[in-house]
Amino acid sequence: MPGKLIETYQVRVYMNARELGLTQAEAAYVAQFSERSGQRIESGDYQPNRGKVRAWRTSADPLAEVWESELEPMLRAQPKLKPMTLFEYLQTKYPGKYPQVLRTLQRRVATWKALHGSAPEVMFELRHEPGRLGFSDFTELKGIEITLNGQPFEHLIYHYRLxxxxxxxxxxxxxxxxxxxxxxxxxxALFACGGAPKQHRTDSLSAAYRNLGGVRNKPLTRLYDDLCHHYRMQPTRNNTSIAHENGSIESPHGHLKNRIEQALLLRGSYEFSSIAEYQALINQAVDRLNAQHTEKIEAEKAYLQPLPQGRVADYEILTARVSCHSTIDVRCVLYTVPARLIGRQLELHLYHDRIVEYLHRQQVVELPRIRTSGTGKRRARCINYRHVAEGLRRKPRAFLYCTWQQDLLPNEQWQHLWQQMKTQFDLDTAAVLMVESLYIAAADDKESQVAEY
Structure with missing residues (x-):
């Protein structure tokens, strides 16, 4: 029996029951609907079709001729087809026949994909327990150029979060x-926090394993596993190219970078005199974010594991012999070292930003780490005149023909002085004056004062 006839029959049963003297509740029970429906019937507010989905159209279907015969089969074959693609198909095959069906197509395709398309990936809300999981990732400030002393500063930001x-x-x-x-x-990060979580999560580490250089004796994953084992953390990784699995750090990237950008705008400049000054600005941004969760942070610290006394080596170890030119070659970069080390075999500890050199376990020099940059540029130099100033003083004419002549001059001011000397004196005299100036600047550590004089 059709639904409308059933409702009419139920209403008639209800009214007959009421005429027999039954109460509203009893009559509604006999008619098999609610007492509230009986009240609406007697008040004249009853709507038998209320809440039903309308099954009829109020206008003709503009896609009736092509939807089932052409468009739907195309979607079944290629579910990734977009409404605009189907619209352009209709315009090409039926010129002028379907001029205003894009919105209809968009609704129809959306409905079809909801009923017949593949289900999107479900994002599950995760419950975090105190002291259980920490996250690490690298990020960068896109659209912002930080400069150090006028030079672009290429860098990333390491970001850790509990x-x-x-x-x-x-x-x-x-x-x-x-x-x-x-x-x-x-x-x-662990020492700044004062404890280690039970698990540590990062991305697939494919990028982090680049440029390992001398480390060839261990499988790549062993390095990360050993690091986590030292702090009694279970190492975990999310799958390659699936960022949302590391969402507890990916999303906070945006908040952190927004804080840093706003601090830079408030400061009015992207120029810094040192990395330490720039790091101080980042620290302030992080402190403000941490201040929003003071109570939870203090509560979680009680669940963190105590830290071991020592650290895992966070550097690579190489060896290099100092050449007769007072240089060493590290990763396609030529570095000068103090001349007294010529002929010595040095142990090099390579950090991400510096190289520390040891002779028989005694630190002898620390150098800034330089990397090649620029298209097609495979080699670079890091020349410090202080390392060879005494040797140049003995052989001032060597300055005239030295391959590193421009690198020996500390900055643009000194380069300008050299150009002036060459015009005012003969080359030999100019070389003696420049070499003597560099020697005094190195010996007395008064580079700028000597240049001004």
Missing amino acids: GYSGWQYAQIIQGGESFIALSEGLQN
Whole structure:
């Protein structure tokens, strides 16, 4: 029996029951609907079709001729087809016949995909327990050019976050993603927080394992596993190219970078005199974010594991012999070292931002780490006149023909002085004057004062 006839029959049964003297509740029970429906019937407000889906159209279907015969089969074959693609197909095959069906197509395709298309991936809301999980990742400030002393500063930001409380740590990283950058950043974060979570989550680490250089004796994943084992953390990784699996750090990236950008705008400049000054600005942004969760952070710290006394080495170890030119070659970069080390075999500890050199376990020099940059540029130099100033003083004419002549001059001011000397004196005299000036600047550590004089 059709639904409308059933409702009419139920109403008639209800009214007959009322005429027999039954109460509203009893008559509604006999008619098999609610007492509230009986009240509406007697008040004249009863609508038998209320809540039913309208099954009829109020206008003709503009796609009736092509939907089932052409468009729907196309969607079944290629579910990724978009409404605009189908609209352009109709315009090409039936010129002028379907001029205003784009909105209809969009609704029809959306409905079809909801009923017959593939289900999108479900994002499950996760419950974080205090002290259980910490996250690490690298990020960059896109659209912002930070400069140090007028020069563009290429860098990333290492970002660590506790899953439960949201405590954060951020550190400037030079040279791109690398395992030593991850190792240094993570250990600094753990010691800044005062404890280690039970698990540590990062991305697939494919980028972080680049540029390992001398480390060839261990499988790549062992490095990360050993690092986590030292702090009694279970190492976990999300799948490659699936960022939402690391969502507890990916999403806070945006909040952190927004804070940094706003601090830069308030400061009125992207120029810094040192990395330490730039890091201080980032620290302030992180502190403000952490201040929003003070209670949860203090509660989570009680659940963190105590830290071991020592750290895992967050550097690579190489060896190099100092040449007769007072130089060493590291990763396609030529570095000068103090001349007294000529002929010595040095042990090099490569950090992401510096190289520390040891002779028989004694630190002898620390150098800034330089990387090649620019298209097609495979080699670079890091020349410090202080390392060879005494040797140049003995052989001032060597300055005239030295391959590193421009690199020996500390800055543009000194380069300008050299150009002036060459015009005012003969070359030999100019060389003696310049070399003597460099020697005094190195010996007395008064580079700018000597240049001004």
